[in-house]
Amino acid sequence: MTDLLRLATAGSVDDGKSTLVGRLLYDTKSVLADQLEAVERASKSADGEPDLSLLVDGLRSEREQGITIDVAYRYFATPRRSFVLADTPGHVQYTRNTVTGASTAQLAVLLVDARHGVVEQTRRHAAVMALLRVPRLVLAVNKIDLVDYDEATYLTIAKEFRDHTAALGYGEDTVVTIPVSAKKGDNVVLASDRTPWYDGPTLLDHLESVPVDGPDDTAPFRFPVQTVIRPRSAEYPDYRGYAGLVAAGSVSVGDEVVVLPDGQRTTVEGIDRYTSALDSASAGDSVVLRLAHDLGIARGAVITAAGSAPDPVTEFTATLAWLHDKPLTPGRRLLVKHGTHTVQAMITAVEDRLDIQTLALDADPGTLEINDIGHVAITVAEPLPLDDYDTVAATGSFLVIDPQAGDTLAAGLVGRPLVTTPVDA
Amino acid sequence: MTATESGVELRSAASPAGTDQLDVLESEAIHVMREVAGEFDRPVILFSGGKDSMLLVHLAHKAFWPAPIPFPVLHVDTGHNFDEVIEFRDAVVERYGLTLEVASVQDYIDDGRLSERADGTRNPLQTTPLLDAIADHRHDAVFGGGRRDEERARAKERIFSLRTAFGAWEPSRQRPELWNLYNGRHKPGEHVRVFPLSNWTELDVWRYIQREEIDLPTIYYAHTRDVFARDGMWLTSGPWGGPRDGEEVITKSVRYRTVGDGSCTGAVESTATTLDEVLAEVRESRLTERGATRADDRLSEAAMEDRKKEGYF
């Protein structure tokens, strides 16, 4: 268990995400005096209470339009845990920012407005969380004050959400639902006496106590080489080290490793973290590996555990979350960035597209448009040592990049990590 | 009881964790720096001699050891410097064998490309020399020490942040930043600002400085100084001017939380002469670093956002 939780908020526009985050910061006393003063100065709320959403909506256009446009990262802490929180926008056209926030989250808080219940954006965001394998979800049924703290309303929404997330593969114990009022503070940090029928945790209680899944060091070892360190100095004439971040698993001095895509075998002779020589390193550590043989390794290679090295491939199936206004054109030249290697690529076929409402897969859609999730066949110009996203997420993920504009077009996940059960919409 | 009346004992915006969290932050920052070394041709580190930029140099040193830091450093010199900071800057350049590039605001004022503002503040004037230096040296990646906890517009910043050929930040067109796969593609003339300290808080920075025994300019620790009050801050006299009528000069024990242009960087009252004492103060502070000490960020609600859009740090 680690003492840092990375979480993201999602929901549709005006459900109260920014207010909820502001409330969390405010009630955990994470707001410093000058920030609060600035918010009080800018608040236009009729009831005279500070508009807590202004604590997170930092851009001028956000304040003017009263919406969130981009992910805002916030840092707060209680005596029990530190939090990195990504507040993401609700508008459909900003779903790419929700994907950004979710890609590093260990937990997502989805909001709904108690008056409207589960809507299309809720389903879309839950599907994005399931796709990216965000391990835990919280449904905050917000604005419970506007439905007179009505239990039946809450229960109906909670059930609909549980049915949907179950169909997306979430187990019963990974989803928690909480009735809250971000504006009034009910069940955010303090238990409310206006919801006597609810005996679960407040949102903060839950965030502080939910188990955190740290980086997976039981996964097979994967180490994309970022750069080669060769000082050629008088003091270190022969030093040659491969710098990188352990993407998955762990490695010890003496381990046999395979360097992909070429497949040479060697052993790890040393692991350096700055001037300290380590015995081992695990997922999340930035280190330098020294190997027994000089194999002419460069940036882009992946050093892997000998027993579990994937076979590099040039053709594979992947799931894409399309993030760009420009739709996918099969056959166009693209780039794929996998680990530290960027290669030319082509999407040869769009096999199907997920219907967000029914969770059915519609065959042969021809293209993917912004916010679509679908399965595609990809061909790359050089062999890539891929893992399935559901086995090793760090080496099962990639970016699809436009070679001309340089824009990121899609989030790519190797294989079919999203397993859904179609439901009646 | 309403939530706001709560008596719950909770800490301020700070990370209470043990050293683990610093290791995570360090690994992330080093990963970012190595990605830049791997993907760009002409990166540069913005280096003012302040604590965040000193942290960048320290992290770069660790990231590429035993090879030297593979980036030059660029100082945008407002001409309104604290002497200690310039001495410190030069000592660091010497110690790490760095190449120092200087973009001088004073040169621009002397030859008329920029004119002094009525309020004497030079922070907003840094943008043009900065962008010119980036263009002249053809830098394609520019490391900054900005942190998301500093300010609301910064909280929206990506770790790899694309700038147009005019140096502009276009917040509504930022690229999605997925997992830890950074996209540094850019067209000729564009560049990428890179913020390895994005996820650090002020307290993390100080804890790390303590753990790593990183040297800082002495003005970060309490010392006695002649100061005068303006806009609720303690300013000091210098080449940028001094007290105006009615502003009384008094001698106080102060330290700086940020180091910037002398005309608009305020000191805070402090008796913290050691790192432990500074850490204790940071833990208890009820003001953000910028709110306490930077007149430039108080100019308007969107002061930082506007300067960032124009190409500021």
Ligand SMILES: Nc1nc2c(ncn2[C@@H]2O[C@H](COP(=O)(O)OP(=O)(O)O)[C@@H](O)[C@H]2O)c(=O)[nH]1
């Ligand atoms: N009555 C009530 N209003 C709320 C609540 N939460 C948010 N709001 C209001 O709903 C509107 C949208 O909130 P905001 O936080 O900007 O929503 P976002 O678009 O999801 O970030 C604002 O006017 C809020 O004051 C709540 O719990 N109860």
Ligand SMILES: [Mg+2]
């Ligand atoms: Mg919002």
